[in-house]
Amino acid sequence: MHSDAKRARVVEYWRTVEMFSPQKVDKVDRERMVYAVRPDQPLPWEPGHVLARRRLTAKQTWRHVVHLGIYQLDGVYEALSRVFTPDEESYDDRPAGESAVAAFVVDERGQAVLDSIVLSGCAWATGQVVRHGGGRVDWLSGFDKAANGFSEEWRDIVAVEDVGSGEGVPITRTPRSLDHGDLADCLAAAVAATGTGVILRPGEIRVRSQVVSRRTAASAGHDFLNSFIVDDLGNVAERLASGDFGAALREYLSPEGSISTARRVDVRENVHAVLEATAPDRVPSGRWPSDPEHPLALNQQLAVNTALSMSDAGVVGVNGPPGTGKTTMLRDLIAALVVERARRLSVLSDPRKAFTSRKMRWKSGQRTRVVSEWRPDLVGFEVVVASSNNGAVQNVTDEIPAADAIDGSWRAQAAAVDYFAEIAGNLLTTDDEPEADDDQEGSPAPAWALIAARLGNKANRSRFVNAFWYETRKDDDPKSWDGLLAILRTYENSAPETGWRSAVEEFRAAEALVSTLRARRDEVYQAVRRHQRLTDEVAALRRSVAEAQEVLDSAHHRHTTALAEEERGNDAFTAVQAAHRAEVERITREHRTSVEQAVEAWKSLVDTRWQAHLMHQQQRPSTWSSLRTFGRSYRRWKRHDAALLEQVQQAQAGLALAHQAPLPAMPTAPGTPASLTWARNVVAAARHAVDEARRAVERAASALRDREAELDSARRTREAGAEELKKHFPDDEWYHDRERRESAALWTDPEWNAARSALLLAALALHKAFLRHVPGEMRRNLQAAMDLVSGEAPSDVAQDAALEAWRSLFFVVPVVSTTFASYARLFGHLGRAALGWLLVDEAGQATPQNAVGALWRTRRAVVVGDPLQLEPVTTLPFRAEQAIRTQLGVDEEWSASRTSVQRLADRLTPLGTSLPDGDGLAWVGVPLTVHRRCDQPMFDIVNDIAYDGLMINGTGPAAGERFARAFPSLPPSKWIDVVSGTSQGHWVPEEGERLDRVLAALADLGFDMSEVMVVAPFRDVARRLASRSHRYPGLVAGTVHTAQGKQADVVVLVLGSDPARPGARRWAAGKPNLLNVAVSRAKRRLYVIGNRSSWSAQRYFDVLSAHLPD
Structure with missing residues (x-):
C-alpha cells in the first residue's frame, strides 16, 4: 500500500472510532x-x-x-x-x-x-x-x-x-x-x-x-x-483516497519513520541556532499594541518567527505549558499577518486592482450573489483559531479585540484609527441566549478593534451576522450601532475623505520607521555575528602566527643544522682533494726529474756520438787515398761514418723521446661525494623553507592585523548596540544564563516595539481606507459571505466562489474562531488548502482526528498546546479501539487514545526540545518557557514533575505580595492530611469536612469565591464537591478535567480515593498530566486534602508532598 493510501486508511480508522463519540x-x-x-x-x-x-x-x-x-x-x-x-x-x-x-x-x-x-x-x-x-x-x-x-x-x-x-x-x-x-x-x-x-x-x-x-x-x-466530525472525516477520507491531499494534512499524517530526526535542534542546547532564528530580519514588522517595555519572551518570538518562516504550507508545533503566554504569542503572529497584507495592499496604485476581472455568482433565494475574485498575492492571510475546547477558542477570540488586550498607551491611537471598535464591542457582549430576545441587548463590552470574532455554532454565527452586518443605528436607541452593511452603504454614497495615495503614504511612513530601526538592529546583529566570527578568526590567526613562527624557527634550526652538515662534508671533501693534488704533484715531480735525467743522458750520448762523428769526419780519406785503395778506404770510412751518424741520430731520437716522455697515469680526481650533494640539497631546501616560513609569518601577521582591525570595529558597534539595547542584546551572559536568555526576545527594545505596534495600527487604517475606496465590491462579497456564515447559502455553491467570499470576510475580520465540532459546517463549502492559517489551541486535549478537516482546508497550521496537561478523552475502551485499528491495518502510532493533535504536530517541528514522557523522552515543538502565573511552591512542583526544569519563573513577587497584604491570616500552601479507613466510593467524608472548614474560613475572610477552585481526580468526588458551589456562589468545583484552561488564586485539591482500591491512585499517578493541571491552576495558594501516606507513595505525588508542609 502506498504512503497516501496508508494516510487515507488512518483517517478512515479515526472515523470509525468517532462513531463511538x-x-x-x-x-x-x-x-x-x-x-x-x-x-x-x-x-x-x-x-x-x-x-x-x-x-x-x-x-x-x-x-x-x-x-x-x-x-x-x-x-x-x-x-x-x-x-x-x-x-x-x-x-x-x-x-x-x-x-x-x-x-x-x-x-x-x-x-x-x-x-x-x-x-x-x-x-x-x-x-x-x-x-x-x-x-x-x-x-x-x-x-x-x-x-x-x-x-x-x-x-x-x-x-x-x-x-x-x-x-x-x-x-x-x-x-x-x-x-x-x-x-x-x-x-x-x-x-x-x-x-x-x-x-x-x-x-x-x-x-x-x-x-x-x-x-x-x-x-x-x-x-x-x-460526533460533529464523523461526516467530515468520511468526506476527507474519500478525498484522500483519490489523492486530493493538502500539504499540511499530508505532513500531519507522516509516519514516524519518515520524519528526519537529524534536522531537530534542541533550543535549550543550541543557542546559536536560536540567535539565528530570532535575528532582526526574522522578526516580523508588525507587533501587537502591548506595552513597548514588555517584549515577547525569547521562545515566544522564536515560535512566531518559526511559524512565519513556513514557505507555503506546513505544520509547526508550539509547546505551551501553563501560564507561558500562548495567547500573547498568537497575537503577535496575527499582527504580523495583518501588516504583511497591508504591505501588499500598499503596492497597489489603485485599490480596485485588489480584484481580478473575474466575477462569480450564485442564487440565494430570489437574489443573485456576485463575488469578485481577489488577487493571488492578497490571499493566504485568513486565520482560523480552532480547538476541541469551546472555552479555549472563546477565550482567544474574545481576548484579542477586547480593550484591555492593548496597552493603555495605544488606546488613543487605536481610537483614532477606529477599526470598527463599536461592532467589535457589541460582538463581545455576553448573552447566554443571544437569539432569545431581539429587542434586548446587553451593553457592549469595550473593544479596541474588530480583529477577531467568535463563530462556530449556529448561535454564534447568527449573532455575528446580525451584529456585524445587519444592525443599524436607531435614533431612539443609544445602544444601537451600525453594522458593516450600513457603513459600506454610507461609503458608497460619499467620496473618501482621504485619497488612496495619502493612505498608502501614511502606512509607508510607519513602515519606513520600522525598517530604519530594523536596519540599525541588523547592523548590531551582523556586528555580533562578525564579532563571534572574527573573535574565532583572530584567535585562529594568532595561533596561525604562532604556528608560522614556530615553523620559521624550526626551519631556521634545520637550515643551521644543514649548513653545519654541509660544512663537515665540504671539509672532508677538501682534504681528499688536497691529498689527490699532493700525489699528482709528487708523480709529476718525479716524472720531471726522471725526464731531466734521461734528457741529460741522451744529450751526453748525442754529444759523445756527435764528437765521434766529427772526429771521424776529420779522418775522411783523401782522394788520393781513395784512389790508391781503389776506393776501399773511402768505402770503409763511409760505412763507419754512416754508422756513426746513425748512432748520432739514434741518440738524438732518444733525446727527443726523453723530452716527450709521457706523464705516468695519475690517480683519479675524487668526485663530489653523494653525502655532500645531499647535504647541499638539504641546505637549499632548508633555505627555501625558511623563506616560505618567513613569508607565511608575514601573511599571517598581516591577516591578523586586518582581522584585529575588523574585530575592533565590530567590537565598537557591538558595545554601542549593547548600550542601546540592554537586555535585548546577546551579551556574554546571554549565552550561559538560560533564565537571562529566555526572559526577553532579542532586538525588540521599546523603541522598535513601539514602531512595530504603530505599524499594526497603520495597517488597520489602510485596511479601513481600502473599504472606504472599494465599498461596492466589498459589500457584495461580504453579503455573500454572510450567506455562508449564516448557513443560508445553497449547498452547491462553487468552492472558488465561496472561498472568495470568505476571503473578503477575513480581510475585514482577520481572525475567526470555531470549535472543531463546528468547523465542517462553517467551512463545508471550501476545499483542499483553501485557507491560509489554522491556529489550534489546547491541542494537547484534542484527539488526532479532530483536526483532520481543518488541516485539509488550510495551508499552514500552528498547533499550540501541552501534551503534559490533560490528554484527550475517548469513549471507547482501549481494547475495542485496538481491535478496530488492527482490523483496518493501521499502525499503533495512530491510536486515537494514545496521541493528540499536539503530539503529532510536535514530531514535525525541527526546533524544540525533549521532555520526560513516561520512562523515556518525547520531542516537543518550540517550547514556551517563561511562566507568569503561579507563586511558589506550585511553580516548582509542576516544573519538577512535568517539565524537567524547562520553565523559568517569570511571575514576579508583586502579585503575591499584594495577595499576602490583602489576606495576612491565610496560611501558606499546605497538605491537610486526612487518614480514614472508610469511603463512599472514592469520596472520603472526613476530607469533605476538612474542605468545608477551608471554604468557611475563606468566606469569613471575605474572599471572592470566584477566585477559589475545588477539584478532584475522581468523578464521584467531584459530584460531592459540586454541591459546595451552590453554598458559595462563584466557586468552581468539579473534576480536574473541568479545570483545564482556568485559574484561581486558591485551589483546593481533594484527593479522595477508596482505601481498598490502590489501582485508582496508581491511575491518577500514571502520568504527571492530572497533577500538573490541578497544581498549575493555583496562582497564590494550593491546599491538598487527602491521605498523605497513601498518596505520597505514588509517583509525582511524592514531589507534591515534599513541597507542601502539614
Missing part, C-alpha cells in the same frame, strides 16, 4: 427548560405546559429538541467491554454523561421538522458490535442505510402523506402535532433501528426547549447526537 444530552433542568416526558404531564408545546404561560415577542418563537431513548455513556463502555475483554490491571476513567438513540426538532405548533431527524451512530454501532462481535468492522459502513431506513419510518409516524402524492408524483408529507403516543412510537422505532433495547436499555424521552428568533427559526440548527 456521541454528543451528550443535557440533564433534566426546569430552569434551563430541559424536561422529561411523562405520560401524565403535557408536552412542552401543548397548552397545559408551563411554557405556555411564557409570553414571547413577535420576533420570537419556540424550538424544541426531542431526544428519544436516553442512555448512559458508561453503558456503551460496559457493552463494549463485554465484547473486548478489558485489561484487569488497568484503571480506565469511564465516560460520563448521557446521550440519546435519536433526536429531532419540533416547532412551536408541536410539528416535527421533517429534515431534522438524527439517528445515533454510537448506539447503532454499539448494537452492531454486540451483535457481530469484535472480529470485524466492515459492518460499520451500513450506518447510512440504517439511518435512512429509520428516517422513512419516523416520517411515517410524525407526518401524513399528502393527497395526490405517489403514483409518479413525488411523495410529500405534512407534519402533524405530536402527542405522547407519537413520541412513544418514535422511540420504539429508534430503539429497533439501533438494536439497543437490551444492550443500553434506552427508555426516557427528554425535550430541550429554546426561544429562538422567528427570522432564523427555519434554518436554526440543532444539537446532533453523533
Whole structure:
C-alpha cells in the first residue's frame, strides 16, 4: 500500500472510532427548560405546559429538541467491554454523561421538522458490535442505510402523506402535532433501528426547549447526537483516497519513520541556532499594541518567527505549558499577518486592482450573489483559531479585540484609527441566549478593534451576522450601532475623505520607521555575528602566527643544522682533494726529474756520438787515398761514418723521446661525494623553507592585523548596540544564563516595539481606507459571505466562489474562531488548502482526528498546546479501539487514545526540545518557557514533575505580595492530611469536612469565591464537591478535567480515593498530566486534602508532598 493510501486508511480508522463519540444530552433542568416526558404531564408545546404561560415577542418563537431513548455513556463502555475483554490491571476513567438513540426538532405548533431527524451512530454501532462481535468492522459502513431506513419510518409516524402524492408524483408529507403516543412510537422505532433495547436499555424521552428568533427559526440548527466530525472525516477520507491531499494534512499524517530526526535542534542546547532564528530580519514588522517595555519572551518570538518562516504550507508545533503566554504569542503572529497584507495592499496604485476581472455568482433565494475574485498575492492571510475546547477558542477570540488586550498607551491611537471598535464591542457582549430576545441587548463590552470574532455554532454565527452586518443605528436607541452593511452603504454614497495615495503614504511612513530601526538592529546583529566570527578568526590567526613562527624557527634550526652538515662534508671533501693534488704533484715531480735525467743522458750520448762523428769526419780519406785503395778506404770510412751518424741520430731520437716522455697515469680526481650533494640539497631546501616560513609569518601577521582591525570595529558597534539595547542584546551572559536568555526576545527594545505596534495600527487604517475606496465590491462579497456564515447559502455553491467570499470576510475580520465540532459546517463549502492559517489551541486535549478537516482546508497550521496537561478523552475502551485499528491495518502510532493533535504536530517541528514522557523522552515543538502565573511552591512542583526544569519563573513577587497584604491570616500552601479507613466510593467524608472548614474560613475572610477552585481526580468526588458551589456562589468545583484552561488564586485539591482500591491512585499517578493541571491552576495558594501516606507513595505525588508542609 502506498504512503497516501496508508494516510487515507488512518483517517478512515479515526472515523470509525468517532462513531463511538456521541454528543451528550443535557440533564433534566426546569430552569434551563430541559424536561422529561411523562405520560401524565403535557408536552412542552401543548397548552397545559408551563411554557405556555411564557409570553414571547413577535420576533420570537419556540424550538424544541426531542431526544428519544436516553442512555448512559458508561453503558456503551460496559457493552463494549463485554465484547473486548478489558485489561484487569488497568484503571480506565469511564465516560460520563448521557446521550440519546435519536433526536429531532419540533416547532412551536408541536410539528416535527421533517429534515431534522438524527439517528445515533454510537448506539447503532454499539448494537452492531454486540451483535457481530469484535472480529470485524466492515459492518460499520451500513450506518447510512440504517439511518435512512429509520428516517422513512419516523416520517411515517410524525407526518401524513399528502393527497395526490405517489403514483409518479413525488411523495410529500405534512407534519402533524405530536402527542405522547407519537413520541412513544418514535422511540420504539429508534430503539429497533439501533438494536439497543437490551444492550443500553434506552427508555426516557427528554425535550430541550429554546426561544429562538422567528427570522432564523427555519434554518436554526440543532444539537446532533453523533460526533460533529464523523461526516467530515468520511468526506476527507474519500478525498484522500483519490489523492486530493493538502500539504499540511499530508505532513500531519507522516509516519514516524519518515520524519528526519537529524534536522531537530534542541533550543535549550543550541543557542546559536536560536540567535539565528530570532535575528532582526526574522522578526516580523508588525507587533501587537502591548506595552513597548514588555517584549515577547525569547521562545515566544522564536515560535512566531518559526511559524512565519513556513514557505507555503506546513505544520509547526508550539509547546505551551501553563501560564507561558500562548495567547500573547498568537497575537503577535496575527499582527504580523495583518501588516504583511497591508504591505501588499500598499503596492497597489489603485485599490480596485485588489480584484481580478473575474466575477462569480450564485442564487440565494430570489437574489443573485456576485463575488469578485481577489488577487493571488492578497490571499493566504485568513486565520482560523480552532480547538476541541469551546472555552479555549472563546477565550482567544474574545481576548484579542477586547480593550484591555492593548496597552493603555495605544488606546488613543487605536481610537483614532477606529477599526470598527463599536461592532467589535457589541460582538463581545455576553448573552447566554443571544437569539432569545431581539429587542434586548446587553451593553457592549469595550473593544479596541474588530480583529477577531467568535463563530462556530449556529448561535454564534447568527449573532455575528446580525451584529456585524445587519444592525443599524436607531435614533431612539443609544445602544444601537451600525453594522458593516450600513457603513459600506454610507461609503458608497460619499467620496473618501482621504485619497488612496495619502493612505498608502501614511502606512509607508510607519513602515519606513520600522525598517530604519530594523536596519540599525541588523547592523548590531551582523556586528555580533562578525564579532563571534572574527573573535574565532583572530584567535585562529594568532595561533596561525604562532604556528608560522614556530615553523620559521624550526626551519631556521634545520637550515643551521644543514649548513653545519654541509660544512663537515665540504671539509672532508677538501682534504681528499688536497691529498689527490699532493700525489699528482709528487708523480709529476718525479716524472720531471726522471725526464731531466734521461734528457741529460741522451744529450751526453748525442754529444759523445756527435764528437765521434766529427772526429771521424776529420779522418775522411783523401782522394788520393781513395784512389790508391781503389776506393776501399773511402768505402770503409763511409760505412763507419754512416754508422756513426746513425748512432748520432739514434741518440738524438732518444733525446727527443726523453723530452716527450709521457706523464705516468695519475690517480683519479675524487668526485663530489653523494653525502655532500645531499647535504647541499638539504641546505637549499632548508633555505627555501625558511623563506616560505618567513613569508607565511608575514601573511599571517598581516591577516591578523586586518582581522584585529575588523574585530575592533565590530567590537565598537557591538558595545554601542549593547548600550542601546540592554537586555535585548546577546551579551556574554546571554549565552550561559538560560533564565537571562529566555526572559526577553532579542532586538525588540521599546523603541522598535513601539514602531512595530504603530505599524499594526497603520495597517488597520489602510485596511479601513481600502473599504472606504472599494465599498461596492466589498459589500457584495461580504453579503455573500454572510450567506455562508449564516448557513443560508445553497449547498452547491462553487468552492472558488465561496472561498472568495470568505476571503473578503477575513480581510475585514482577520481572525475567526470555531470549535472543531463546528468547523465542517462553517467551512463545508471550501476545499483542499483553501485557507491560509489554522491556529489550534489546547491541542494537547484534542484527539488526532479532530483536526483532520481543518488541516485539509488550510495551508499552514500552528498547533499550540501541552501534551503534559490533560490528554484527550475517548469513549471507547482501549481494547475495542485496538481491535478496530488492527482490523483496518493501521499502525499503533495512530491510536486515537494514545496521541493528540499536539503530539503529532510536535514530531514535525525541527526546533524544540525533549521532555520526560513516561520512562523515556518525547520531542516537543518550540517550547514556551517563561511562566507568569503561579507563586511558589506550585511553580516548582509542576516544573519538577512535568517539565524537567524547562520553565523559568517569570511571575514576579508583586502579585503575591499584594495577595499576602490583602489576606495576612491565610496560611501558606499546605497538605491537610486526612487518614480514614472508610469511603463512599472514592469520596472520603472526613476530607469533605476538612474542605468545608477551608471554604468557611475563606468566606469569613471575605474572599471572592470566584477566585477559589475545588477539584478532584475522581468523578464521584467531584459530584460531592459540586454541591459546595451552590453554598458559595462563584466557586468552581468539579473534576480536574473541568479545570483545564482556568485559574484561581486558591485551589483546593481533594484527593479522595477508596482505601481498598490502590489501582485508582496508581491511575491518577500514571502520568504527571492530572497533577500538573490541578497544581498549575493555583496562582497564590494550593491546599491538598487527602491521605498523605497513601498518596505520597505514588509517583509525582511524592514531589507534591515534599513541597507542601502539614
